[in-house]
Each structure stands twice: as structure tokens, then as C-alpha cells.
Amino acid sequence: MKRQEDMEFFSRHLLEWYHRQKRDLPWRRSRDPYHIWVSEIMLQQTRVDTVIPYFNRFIGRFPTIESLAEAPEEEVLKCWEGLGYYSRARNLQHAARQVEDAYGGKVPDDREAVFGLKGVGPYTAGAILSIAFNRPEPAVDGNVMRVLSRFFLIEDDIAKAKTRVKMEGLAKELIPGGEASHFNQALMEHGALVCTPKSPRCLVCPVMERCAGRLAGRETTLPVKTKAKPPRPEARLAALVEGRGERAGRVLIRQRPSSGLLARMWELPHWPAPENDGAGGGAARPEDAAAMDRLRRSLAEAGISARPEEHFMAAEHTFSHIHWTLQVYRCREERLPLPMAAEARAPYAAQRTAVEAPAEASPPALFPAADSADPGAAPELFADEAGHAGERAEMRWIGREDMANYAFPNVFLKLLNAYFDQRDAAASGG
DNA sequence: AAATCGGGGGT
DNA sequence: ACCCCAGATTT
Numbered sequence: 001m002k003r004q005e006d007m008e009f010f011s012r013h014l015l016e017w018y019h020r021q022k023r024d025l026p027w028r029r030s031r032d033p034y035h036i037w038v039s040e041i042m043l044q045q046t047r048v049d050t051v052i053p054y055f056n057r058f059i060g061r062f063p064t065i066e067s068l069a070e071a072p073e074e075e076v077l078k079c080w081e082g083l084g085y086y087s088r089a090r091n092l093q094h095a096a097r098q099v100e101d102a103y104g105g106k107v108p109d110d111r112e113a114v115f116g117l118k119g120v121g122p123y124t125a126g127a128i129l130s131i132a133f134n135r136p137e138p139a140v141d142g143n144v145m146r147v148l149s150r151f152f153l154i155e156d157d158i159a160k161a162k163t164r165v166k167m168e169g170l171a172k173e174l175i176p177g178g179e180a181s182h183f184n185q186a187l188m189e190h191g192a193l194v195c196t197p198k199s200p201r202c203l204v205c206p207v208m209e210r211c212a213g214r215l216a217g218r219e220t221t222l223p224v225k226t227k228a229k230p231p232r233p234e235a236r237l238a239a240l241v242e243g244r245g246e247r248a249g250r251v252l253i254r255q256r257p258s259s260g261l262l263a264r265m266w267e268l269p270h271w272p273a274p275e276n277d278g279a280g281g282g283a284a285r286p287e288d289a290a291a292m293d294r295l296r297r298s299l300a301e302a303g304i305s306a307r308p309e310e311h312f313m314a315a316e317h318t319f320s321h322i323h324w325t326l327q328v329y330r331c332r333e334e335r336l337p338l339p340m341a342a343e344a345r346a347p348y349a350a351q352r353t354a355v356e357a358p359a360e361a362s363p364p365a366l367f368p369a370a371d372s373a374d375p376g377a378a379p380e381l382f383a384d385e386a387g388h389a390g391e392r393a394e395m396r397w398i399g400r401e402d403m404a405n406y407a408f409p410n411v412f413l414k415l416l417n418a419y420f421d422q423r424d425a426a427a428s429g430g
Numbered sequence: 431a432a433a434t435c436g437g438g439g440g441t
Numbered sequence: 442a443c444c445c446c447a448g449a450t451t452t
Contacts (some may be wrong), residue, residue: 046437050438124447142445160431261435319433320437
């Protein structure tokens with residue numbers, strides 16, 4: 001069924017098509033393996049059009065592996081802000097340090113070494129080896145599995161790991177001698193531009209006349225893939241705490257734990273919303289007084305003395321496996337602050353040495369402790385999503401201009417911008 | 431093998 | 442509203 005003749009036809013015509021149709025992409029203007037590497041990490045689960053501006057900014061900021069290895073992690077995360085899957089950014093920097101330490105600052109070109117880099121799996125290893133070094137290694141991603149499953153009418157479930165291994169065997173056989181770089185890119189380019197998931201453009205396909213899937217009328221039902229579970233809903237209450245006194249004009253943000261969801265990103269503080277008995281299943285209503293009281297208590301437990309004043313807005317955010325519904329409340333700091341303690345400051349400088357630094361220096365208190373009737377009631381530990389008691393949650397008061405120094409997930413970026421926009425409009429309007 | 435990790439664009 | 446994307450890592 002996959003006759004040698006069909007395989008040669010496929011490879012030859014795809015390669016010719018690629019030389020005519022390939023897009024002019026930033027990472028194709030360079031032969032620097034570092035550029036190829038960065039692009040491939042960014043392109044994991046992410047579309048080309050999304051990646052382009054991030055790639056250009058990233059290479060501008062970290063032009064060399066050395067510059068990336070030496071940068072503060074916060075700065076790398078800020079450069080990745082909005083791109084998602086933030087462990088990619090942290091793994092990439094970790095791998096840059098691996099390359100500096102173990103390979104003299106040059107991207108290695110053998111399979112074992114490349115595969116050993118943090119964040120580099122089967123696909124990315126093959127992509128780097130083939131695209132940057134023209135080694136005959138397969139680079140099988142979702143595009144490639146779709147294209148191959150159609151042309152060769154392969155009905156294996158592409159969600160299964162075994163299928164990827166099988167596809168890698170086939171993809172490697174298909175690489176024309178000395179053409180690994182162009183051919184692997186041709187395969188993916190074809191999947192992105194012609195052999196698309198829905199409505200494939202078979203009429204302009206260079207290999208349509210021998211496409212087994214098309215000839216069987218199966219081009220829209222292939223590839224076979226078991227569908228993912230829908231994300232579980234989570235209702236949460238978020239606080240936009242407005243500072244008073246010397247902190248007037250600033251709002252309170254906190255840093256997430258160093259592992260798990262959105263690791264080390266900054267956010268508005270938020271906690272699970274009380275379950276709504278009855279219909280609906282958990283989404284707090286904006287004007288719910290009980291929700292506001294719950295939020296006040298959550299704030300207090302985190303050592304934040306603030307009172308929810310009014311509903312600000314709702315926000316939705318979907319991850320791969322969780323769907324957040326956030327009800328955001330504008331809150332008023334209750335105590336008059338002492339002179340600025342935890343003032344907003346750029347987090348960059350201290351970051352790399354912070355790991356080695358002894359834990360003796362506790363961060364400055366966000367609120368004066370003396371006037372509390374119950375001094376022991378302000379816990380210093382931060383409980384994350386899973387309920388683990390984790391590291392101390394770092395908190396800062398920031399104004400709009402400080403947002404440039406902290407990396408936020410998009411949902412909080414939008415909330416903060418909406419808040420500052422609205423507040424400043426109200427101030428200038430009357 | 432299944433779950434965990436973002437976010438946006440296409441249909 | 443659902444699918445999927447130039448996937449890797451952890452459990």
C-alpha cells in the first residue's frame with residue numbers, strides 16, 4: 001500500500017512544491033542553530049503567526065545563547081508573556097545554560113545531546129537536527145501526522161504515543177538524500193497551508209492524485225484522533241486591592257508558586273468561590289454579598305486587610321484542562337499604611353542570587369502587624385490550587401508603569417489594563 | 431497511558 | 442462552541 005513508488009512521488013513533489021511556496025519566516029532567514037531552536041520551542045502548540053513577533057523580540061533581547069543563559073529568569077518570562085506554556089521559557093533558559101556549560105556555547109548536533117536539552121522532546125530534537133544541521137532525522141508533529149495519515153491512509157489514533165513512533169519510521173524513510181532540512185519543513189508547511197485540519201485544499205495539493213485518503217473520500221475524516229476531555233470549570237473570586245496613603249494609585253499583585261500552573265507569573269490575588277448550591281454549579285453572582293464576605297475572609301487569611309467594595313467585572317479564562325470564571329471585586333485597603341515597605345521595585349536584579357541567598361531575610365511586611373487584634377492570624381504560607389502549603393507568596397504594590405517589570409498571564413494583563421484605563425478615564429473626566 | 435501545562439485562530 | 446495547533450514533562 002505504501003509502495004516505494006508512491007513514497008518517492010510524495011517526497012519529490014512535496015519538495016518541489018515547497019521551493020515554490022515556502023513562506024518567508026524570520027527563522028528561515030538565518031542558519032543559526034540557536035534561532036532554529038528558539039523558533040521550534042515557541043512553535044510548540046503555537047501557530048506561526050502568533051510566534052513571529054515573539055521570536056523577533058526574543059532574539060532582539062537575547063541575541064546569543066550566552067545572553068539568554070545569563071539573563072534573569074524574570075526577564076525571560078516577561079519576554080514570553082502572553083505566549084503561554086511558560087515552562088517552555090524556563091526550560092529554554094535552563095537548556096541555554098546546559099549548552100554553555102557542557103557544549104562550549106554551541107548547539108550540539110548529535111541526537112543524544114540535543115535530546116538531552118531541557119524542553120527538547122522527540123519532535124524538537126528532530127527539527128533542530130534536520131533543519132539546522134540537515135541530518136536525516138524525522139520531525140513528526142501534528143501537521144506531519146495529519147499529512148501522512150491522509151496520503152497513506154493510516155487509521156491509527158494519532159493521540160497515542162505508539163502512532164507517533166510509527167509515523168517517525170515512515171517520515172524518516174521519506175526523507176530524500178541530503179534534503180532533510182527542506183523536506184521536513186516542506187511536510188509541515190504543506191500541513192499548515194494545504195493539508196489543513198478542516199477543508200483541506202486538495203485542489204491545489206501537489207500530491208493529490210496519489211493521496212490514498214482523498215481517493216477513498218476520507219480526507220476530512222482523517223486523521224483519527226480521540227478527543228480530549230473538556231476543561232473542568234472553576235469559579236474564583238479575585239481582588240483588585242487599591243492602596244491608600246503612600247500606596248495610593250497602586251494595586252496589590254502576588255506571585256504564583258514556582259511550579260505548576262502559570263509558575264512564577266504574577267496575578268491579582270484570587271481564591272476559589274464558594275459553591276453555589278442549586279442551579280448553575282458554582283459561578284458566583286457578581287452582586288453576591290456572601291461572595292464578597294468570603295473574599296474579605298480570604299484576603300484576611302492571606303494577611304491582607306482589605307474590604308471588597310463593589311463588583312468590578314467578570315473574566316473568563318480557559319486553559320487546556322481548566323476553565324476559570326473570575327469575579328473581580330474592587331477592594332479598599334482598610335488600614336492606613338506605614339511608610340512604604342514592600343514598595344514596587346523591579347524584580348529582575350535579585351532573582352538569580354535569590355536561590356542561594358539564605359532565607360533569613362524575610363520580605364518586608366505588606367501591612368503593619370502591630371494593630372492587629374490577632375497577630376497570629378496572618379499566615380505567611382501560600383496555598384496553591386492543589387491546596388499544598390507552599391512557599392511564601394511574594395506580593396507587591398504596583399502602578400500602571402510597573403507592569404512592564406512583571407510577567408502576567410493574559411487574563412490579568414487585560415484586567416489590570418481595564419482597571420487602569422477606567423480609573424484614569426474617571427479621574428480626567430471629572 | 432493519562433494528566434498537566436496557555437492562548438488564540440479557524441470554522 | 443469546538444477543534445487544534447511546528448509538544449514536553451510529570452505521574
